[in-house]
Amino acid sequence: MSRKFGISSWRARIFCVLVAAAGITWPELGIGAQDATMKIDVGRNEIGAPPAEFELSPLSEGSNGSWTVVRDATAETGTAVEQAGLQAAKDRSPLAIYKAASFKNAEISLRLKAVGGKSDESGGLAVRLNSRRDYYLVELDALRDRVLLSLVSNGISEEIVGVDADIASQTWHMLTVRAQDDQFFVSLDGIWVFTGFDKTLSQAGRIALWTKGDSITRFDQIEVLSMP
Numbered sequence: 432m433s434r435k436f437g438i439s440s441w442r443a444r445i446f447c448v449l450v451a452a453a454g455i456t457w458p459e460l461g462i463g464a465q466d467a468t469m470k471i472d473v474g475r476n477e478i479g480a481p482p483a484e485f486e487l488s489p490l491s492e493g494s495n496g497s498w499t500v501v502r503d504a505t506a507e508t509g510t511a512v513e514q515a516g517l518q519a520a521k522d523r524s525p526l527a528i529y530k531a532a533s534f535k536n537a538e539i540s541l542r543l544k545a546v547g548g549k550s551d552e553s554g555g556l557a558v559r560l561n562s563r564r565d566y567y568l569v570e571l572d573a574l575r576d577r578v579l580l581s582l583v584s585n586g587i588s589e590e591i592v593g594v595d596a597d598i599a600s601q602t603w604h605m606l607t608v609r610a611q612d613d614q615f616f617v618s619l620d621g622i623w624v625f626t627g628f629d630k631t632l633s634q635a636g637r638i639a640l641w642t643k644g645d646s647i648t649r650f651d652q653i654e655v656l657s658m659p
Contacts, residue, residue, distance in 0.1 A: 473485070474500050481498050487527055526640070532655075537558075540608075551645055554648035555569050556569050556638065566632070568588065
């Protein structure tokens with residue numbers, strides 16, 4: 432069951448999204464100063480092994496899911512990380528959590544593509560992750576052609592913003608998320624799609640790769656630009 436909000440809170444959120452969608456104010460997205468950008472090689476490990484720099488979230492008792500390094504000639508380095516569609520428990524999602532750093536205000540870019548799945552073809556990026564059940568999620572849903580920003584609280588996901596977008600399967604897409612205080616600027620393939628607002632998670636947290644249901648999804652290198 433979703434968390435409940437008062438009418439004034441709901442109206443405030445909708446107003447903020449509409450203002451942003453109208454183009455009144457939003458910064459241009461795109462990784463800035465290259466010398467300040469941290470690059471994370473998600474495919475750093477042997478083929479068939481789990482990604483070396485990531486902590487894998489249990490999907491059920493005793494299972495960390497099927498995150499593996501695979502060969503992919505279309506990836507930037509010839510390898511990618513794949514989550515092979517292993518179904519999670521009802522209140523859990525497959526997560527590969529970057530272990531080395533935490534961020535509050537940052538611009539994160541990564542490439543991902545939906546490879547398969549019957550009921551879902553989704554992948555995304557978790558930001559300000561404080562636990563495996565508490566984080567913000569930006570999701571690309573190739574089956575339903577949607578881009579969504581959600582708050583995951585105690586394992587329950589509540590949509591903040593969702594818009595229609597062309598998300599082709601078997602195609603790499605560039606997802607860029609700029610988290611800046613209570614604002615989340617999201618672009619797809621270099622084009623801004625929406626700005627969402629939420630104040631729930633105000634502290635720094637980790638970033639993570641995310642998939643849903645039986646999705647088979649691949650992820651390429653990540654670039655992070657930390658901001659004051």
